[in-house]
Structure formats: structure tokens, C-alpha cells
Amino acid sequence: MISTVIFASLAVYSWKILGFLIPDRLIGERGRLIAERMTVSLLAALVMLQGFSSQSDLVLDARAASLVVAGALLALRVPYIFVVLAGAVVAAGVRLLGF
Structure with missing residues (x-):
């Protein structure tokens, strides 16, 4: 599974490098959109x-609660440092409660 993530990371990175090396007229709007979406x-x-x-198991633990809170705060456009701190506090609180 980790090899898939590494391969995908290298593929996306190569797209970014190619975006800088190839002239814009050859890439076009569609190529730029594909690179951004990847x-x-x-x-x-x-x-x-x-x-x-x-x-290899699906789990719902403190990380899931932290991601939900962080996602909500990001949607509200809260400054990033507060998003990180809130996520850490929520994860610590959920773990303290024993979930």
C-alpha cells in the first residue's frame, strides 16, 4: 500500500516539474486542470x-474526530494555526475519554 502512495506521489511531482519545463502553449488549459486535480x-x-x-483496517478513532473538527474550521476560514491547535485538542480530548 505504501508503494502505491510513493508511486502516486512521484507521478504527481513529475507532472508539476513538467508543468514548469514545458511551454504553456503545449500544455494548454486541460493539461493544467489535470495536474491541479491530481x-x-x-x-x-x-x-x-x-x-x-x-x-489494513478501517478505524474511527480520535484522528477521525480531529479531521472532522479541522475540516469544519477550515470551511469557516479560521486561521490555520487555530485549526491545527483545535484538531490537537479534540484528538487529545477524545483519547482522554477513552475512545
Whole structure:
């Protein structure tokens, strides 16, 4: 599973490098959109993988609660440092409660 993530990361990184090396007229708008969407989808996959899995099992623990709170705060456009701090506090609180 980790090899898939590494391969996908290298693929996205190569797209970014190619975007800088190839003239804009050869890439066009469609190529730019594909590169942007690949980056976002890889980031979303990494968040889901790290937030909701343990070994090869799906788990809902303190990380899931922390991600929900962080997502809500980001949607409200709260400054990033407060999002991180709130996520850490929520994760610590959930773990303290024993979930």
C-alpha cells in the first residue's frame, strides 16, 4: 500500500516539474486542470489513508474526530494555526475519554 502512495506521489511531482519545463502553449488549459486535480486528489487520499486506517483496517478513532473538527474550521476560514491547535485538542480530548 505504501508503494502505491510513493508511486502516486512521484507521478504527481513529475507532472508539476513538467508543468514548469514545458511551454504553456503545449500544455494548454486541460493539461493544467489535470495536474491541479491530481494534486488535490492525492492529498485527499493521503488524508483519508492516514486519518481512517490502521494497518489494513478501517478505524474511527480520535484522528477521525480531529479531521472532522479541522475540516469544519477550515470551511469557516479560521486561521490555520487555530485549526491545527483545535484538531490537537479534540484528538487529545477524545483519547482522554477513552475512545
